[in-house]
Amino acid sequence: LAHWITDRDLPRRFDVPFLVARMPAGQQPVADEAEQFEPVWVRPADALARHDAGDFFIIFPTIRTLERLQAYPSVQAVLNACAVNDEPLFTSCPRAGLMNGHESRHMEHEPPFGELALVSPDGQIVHELAWQTQRPVPLLKNVQRLTAPNPGFMTGPGTNSYLVGDPVGGHIAIDPGPDIPEHIDRLWRAAGGDIRAIVCTHSHPDHSPGAARLQALCAEKPPILGLPSAPTSRENSRFTPERALADGERLVLQGQDGATHTLQVVHTPGHAANHLCLLLEEDGLLFSGDHILNGSTTVIDPPDGHMGAYLESLDKLDRLCELHGVDFILPAHGYVLGDLKQTPDNPSAPGHGGARAAIAHLKAHRLAREAKVARAMQSQPQGTMDDWVKIAYDDVPERLWPVAKRSLLAHVERIQSLGGFNL
Incomplete structure (x- = not known):
């Protein structure tokens, strides 16, 4: 059923298969009184409910295994899933950090995992x-993250x-964010006041407006860099950098002990x-702005x-990550994505590195959503965006549909451009 490897922080580690079998009727479990005590037959959902109520202690791997088991309607459904191939349904070597000072453990598919790796x-x-x-x-010795108070x-x-850089070579600030004075002041102080350039990944109001205030705080007035907003941008997303960056251009800082920090523009x-x-070339890190969250x-x-351009950009980033061996993606919202490459001590990692796996997962998700959009359009060829969103985004809370309709329109336009429909 599952293959669990205990986390690296534990002094004694185990490599454990979790097995599943159909037991004959009338069987009574007997504990060995060494690793098992008071065995009971229990449905996964009931065990988890009792654990949540505080009267049924379960360790982390068992909790996560039961969470997956409860999705199956029957014993036979579980056995059928396990019989597909000789591999376990999932393999995990979790990682742990702190959440408000308390230990917090996470599997590979959970948002904090990449940051912990x-x-x-x-x-x-x-x-x-x-x-x-x-x-x-601090994420690395030469990379810091400061989150703006705009949740x-x-x-x-x-x-x-x-902030990328060090006290000797100075820093490059990426996405100063909204114009919130206390946030900009903290960002400036975190860099020791030495900021050599300010780069905005794009012009949206939660990314670029703070650039001018940050520049004003700096004695040397670093240039504000990026790409100017297109005529198609909304009124609140207008942005004109002091210098436009070119695709493939490199921004280089000469740091301490001869180290360089090179950011390639994509x-x-x-x-x-x-x-x-x-792309921070020396460390194999991709700062993804809002393209990957x-x-x-x-x-x-x-x-x-534009959905077509978005998918093409994902392919471009995948090729770049393969070329430079990128393991981690640093998004403008949320934890770090990715994982270290597969090693004997990191057996559950994707073989080609976590960044490319994250991109592949995201592209597959987008294309699966587009297939749902196409089916919605086929089922209601005279339908409206309101009709289609109910079908294509039926797995999304209704309160999110107004926002989902924006991406729905992008999918519809791409489907039409590919000749799928003529509406």
Whole structure:
């Protein structure tokens, strides 16, 4: 059924198969009184409910296994799933951090996992996962993240501003965020006042407005860089950089001990026409802006947003990650995505690195959604956007449908451009 490897922080580690079998009627379980005590037959959902109520202790791997088991309607359904091939249904070697000071353990598919793999590769339980905006979070010795105090429906925990560099070579600020004075001041202080350039991944109001205030705080007045907003952008998303960046251009800082920090500019239209990502070449990190998020999919809002361009940009980023061996993606909203490459101590990682796996998963999700949109259009060829969103986004809460209709329109336009429908 499952293959569990205990986390790296534990002094004694185990490599454990979880097995599943149909037991004959009338069997009574007997404990060995060594690793098993008071065995009972119990449905997964009932065991989890009793655990939540506090009267049924279960360890982490069992909790997560039961959560998966409860999705199956019968014993036979579980056995059928396990019989598909000789591999377990899932393999996991979880990672642990802190949530408000308390141990918090996470599997590979859960949002904090990639961040823990980046900051604590050997499994040390030291990284605080609770979102806070008062101080920067060190991700590597030359990368800091400061989250703006603008949490919300569209921004998640807030906009992530990043600082790349060190005290010798100075810093490049990525996405200063909204013009919130206290956030901009903290970002400036985190860099020791030494910011050599300010880069905005795109012009949306939760990313670029803080650039001018941050520049004004700096004695040397670093240039504000990015791409100018296109004529298709909304009124509140207008942005004109002091210098437009070119696709493939490199921004280089000469740091301490001869180290360099090189950010390669990657034009990635789709979410916005002027969207760009940045690749930190020496560390194999991709700053993805809003093109790739953790925990949600970005909105594609025509006409400035374009689904075809978005998917092509995903392919472009995948090729770049393969070329540079990128393991981790640092989004503008949410935790770090990715995982270290597969090793004997990291057996559940995707073989080609976590960044490319995240991109592949995202593209598959987008194309699956587009297939649902196409089916909705086929079922109601005279339907409206309101009709189609109910079908194509039936797995999304209704309160989100007004936003979902923006991406729905982008999918409809792409389907029409491919000759699927003529509406």
